[in-house]
Amino acid sequence: MPAFLVVGQKVCTDHKFSLNDLTGSTGRLDVLLRCVNSVFMLSNDIRRDVDLYLVLLGEPDPPRAILFRGRELKYLNPDERSTAALVKNALMKEATGDWTQSTPGIYAARRGLAEVLAELEGRRLVYLKEDGSLLSGITMRPDDIFVLGGKEDLSAEHEKTIAARPETLKVSLGPRSLHADHCITIALNALDNMR
Amino acid sequence: MPAFLVVGQKVCTDHKFSLNDLTGSTGRLDVLLRCVNSVFMLSNDIRRDVDLYLVLLGEPDPPRAILFRGRELKYLNPDERSTAALVKNALMKEATGDWTQSTPGIYAARRGLAEVLAELEGRRLVYLKEDGSLLSGITMRPDDIFVLGGKEDLSAEHEKTIAARPETLKVSLGPRSLHADHCITIALNALDNMR
Numbered sequence: 188m189p190a191f192l193v194v195g196q197k198v199c200t201d202h203k204f205s206l207n208d209l210t211g212s213t214g215r216l217d218v219l220l221r222c223v224n225s226v227f228m229l230s231n232d233i234r235r236d237v238d239l240y241l242v243l244l245g246e247p248d249p250p251r252a253i254l255f256r257g258r259e260l261k262y263l264n265p266d267e268r269s270t271a272a273l274v275k276n277a278l279m280k281e282a283t284g285d286w287t288q289s290t291p292g293i294y295a296a297r298r299g300l301a302e303v304l305a306e307l308e309g310r311r312l313v314y315l316k317e318d319g320s321l322l323s324g325i326t327m328r329p330d331d332i333f334v335l336g337g338k339e340d341l342s343a344e345h346e347k348t349i350a351a352r353p354e355t356l357k358v359s360l361g362p363r364s365l366h367a368d369h370c371i372t373i374a375l376n377a378l379d380n381m382r
Numbered sequence: 383m384p385a386f387l388v389v390g391q392k393v394c395t396d397h398k399f400s401l402n403d404l405t406g407s408t409g410r411l412d413v414l415l416r417c418v419n420s421v422f423m424l425s426n427d428i429r430r431d432v433d434l435y436l437v438l439l440g441e442p443d444p445p446r447a448i449l450f451r452g453r454e455l456k457y458l459n460p461d462e463r464s465t466a467a468l469v470k471n472a473l474m475k476e477a478t479g480d481w482t483q484s485t486p487g488i489y490a491a492r493r494g495l496a497e498v499l500a501e502l503e504g505r506r507l508v509y510l511k512e513d514g515s516l517l518s519g520i521t522m523r524p525d526d527i528f529v530l531g532g533k534e535d536l537s538a539e540h541e542k543t544i545a546a547r548p549e550t551l552k553v554s555l556g557p558r559s560l561h562a563d564h565c566i567t568i569a570l571n572a573l574d575n576m577r
Binding site (some may be wrong): 207209210217218221224225228229230231232264265266267268269321323360361362363364365366369372373376379380382 | 401402404405412413416419420423424425426427459460461462463464516518555556557558559560561564567568571574575577
């Protein structure tokens with residue numbers, strides 16, 4: 188089962204943001220909300236065979252990670268505002284080293300990129316980045332983990348963490364620099380058509 | 383230059399909707415807002431070489447069409463709420479047979495699907511639908527017009543209008559039934575990689 192991991196370098200790490208200003212007051216949580224939509228939303232259905240990890244590294248309480256497990260997810264709608272309310276719930280949970288469920292299929296923990304990747308050991312990373320090899324030349328595996336930045340690129344330190352894995356591919360989706368949620372849609376469509 | 387045309391069968395045709403309830407009170411305008419994002423949003427840029435037509439057919443004042451011209455667009459942000467405010471502005475304009483500009487690059491008129499297609503004469507239609515031929519087998523043209531339904535499928539009457547054009551292809555993007563905005567992202571990526 189594939190997984191996606193999106194890093195929100197400046198995304199806020201408490202629940203005190205306004206649902207009426209998701210772009211201005213959240214360190215661009217809106218970008219990650221659109222990623223949730225891209226990973227799970229099918230026409231009249233939810234993708235059950237995929238997981239999504241959001242890693243939030245903004246103020247005031249980093250790092251926080253939120254895990255969306257497709258096979259358990261409930262109450263997910265396609266719009267940004269309602270997904271933001273689910274994230275708000277997850278950030279209300281006390282952040283510990285263990286995953287704590289907030290609503291069905293959504294879990295929160297105090298973890299950064301390295302800790303999340305550590306629990307996904309043994310699986311290949313596909314790092315989505317403009318200067319990678321073209322996706323069309325790659326044979327994807329059904330349990331690949333796709334890693335990408337949200338509004339900001341990954342930091343040099345994160346890139347080092349990723350490169351240190353036994354198996355990492357750097358993959359580009361085309362000649363234009365795309366938003367994270369669009370990258371996810373394209374990668375999932377390629378996986379769909381591979382099956 | 384390609385164009386996209388998305389039909390919102392039940393999307394509201396006046397400006398009196400709430401920005402705080404885009405999913406519940408608008409006949410699913412939110413679906414079309416995500417299409418605007420998919421058509422135009424690049425990472426730190428806007429696609430200038432594409433147009434988008436939204437055809438709104440819900441109550442109380444159908445039909446209304448809104449045209450987004452990529453080369454002229456200003457004030458477009460990636461989030462649903464701010465795009466909804468632009469649509470609200472466009473729907474405030476008196477609806478006539480001519481395109482009236484509301485904000486830079488955004489125009490409104492009283493037009494249904496047939497009238498919008500009539501002004502795009504001579505160009506091939508690519509109708510995105512689950513039971514079409516696979517995209518990978520198609521050679522796309524740079525001036526193709528991609529037609530698709532928003533939340534609802536096109537009506538039988540609309541399908542007849544489309545089929546009556548001299549050149550129409552019915553194209554599927556893969557084995558899963560996808561949201562309109564995701565279809566647009568995949569089609570644009572295919573166009574990008576064709577160039």
